Amino acid sequence: MSSALSQITERVRERIRSEGVDLDRDPGLAARYVDHEVALYSERALGGSVPMLGDEAGAARRVLDALTGFGALQPLLDDPSVEEIWINAPDAVFIARGGRSSRLPIALSEGEVRDLVERMLRGSGRRVDLSSPFVDASLPDGSRLHVVIPDVTARHWAVNIRKFSRAVRTLSQLRENGSVTDSTAAFLRACVLSGQNILVSGATQAGKTTLLGALLDLVPSDQRIITVEDTFELALGQRDVVAMQGRQPSLEGAGEISLRRLIKEALRMRPDRIVVGEVREAEALDLLIALNSGVPGLCSIHANSARDALVKLATLPLLAGRNIDASFVLPTIAHTVDIVVHCERLANGQRRVAQVIAPTGAVSGAVVEADVIVDTRAGRVEWTGSVPQRRTKFAAAGQDPLTALGRGQL
Incomplete structure (x- = not known):
């Protein structure tokens, strides 16, 4: 300034x-x-x-x-083309547009960075200090803030602000911008309307949260949705929704609310759909138990492919304790997870649904068997000709996956 x-x-x-x-x-x-x-x-x-x-x-x-506002960062927060903002040092400010990053000619002082973070955290009830050097929080506009301070970082405060596009809210919009093919969109619509348990996978910035929000937009308006997140990211508009987020422990180490606890509480709130923003740790066990109780659910997970997502989902519940083993986890995944949708970000920054698989319900050795429904071949995303073997939910809801995939109509 x-x-x-x-x-x-x-x-x-x-x-x-x-x-x-x-x-x-x-x-x-x-x-x-x-x-x-x-x-x-x-x-x-x-x-x-x-x-x-x-x-x-x-x-x-x-x-x-x-x-x-937030000083020099406010114009960037107001700019809808900016997807993410991060600060590596006071004079090293970067943004991402269209999936590509660039450095900005912005130079702040150490004090300005600290002041910005304090203002961003003011209404969140969260803190960052030597005893708690990491923090995740939501900004008033729904953007997600992540901060790490020394001595975890070498010298400077590291700040990341992940913005979420409010322009893309529906599956039709994703289809129009080329993120999902017509047949895949029609199939996913049939999956949501029939109450399939859907796992959305992908790397960071692959579009998982955007797709998850678009799928939830298809849930009938008379159904009650309970969302569970580390920090609020999903924005579902005016409908029957209860959104819950975890809480960090106090200075005395008390008061923490984990995702595991929130998933258990969600089951007591008459959910028609339960949504976990992202499965990272032992809460995967509680999610599987919830899905096994008959409540349809959706969640996202970091993975390199749809099959890797199933492998990871089979590993995370083991973190819950020594009495949890693969003999319980693998069959539960095979019978509860209906669809895995994998997202990817291309070199040019475009995001797209690259693969859809459907577990068959069988386990072979330590592998959950699954049929590939949609796949990327020679750079093109295409229907493979296969349909899910388990079609009871589709039939009960009057949905035909073969018709959806073949016609590709919403």
């Missing part, structure tokens, strides 16, 4: 402190204060006592961002 903007910002802050006002109660008050101080500065500049402001409106906007 330039010297002129710093002066104006400090004068506004002094006025706020001296008058004891609360900007949260009157958002427009800050703008009025800023406009007044910018006008006073411009009058002094005309007299030659201070340098001129090249763009008064732009200066007022930057000062207002510093006071009530």
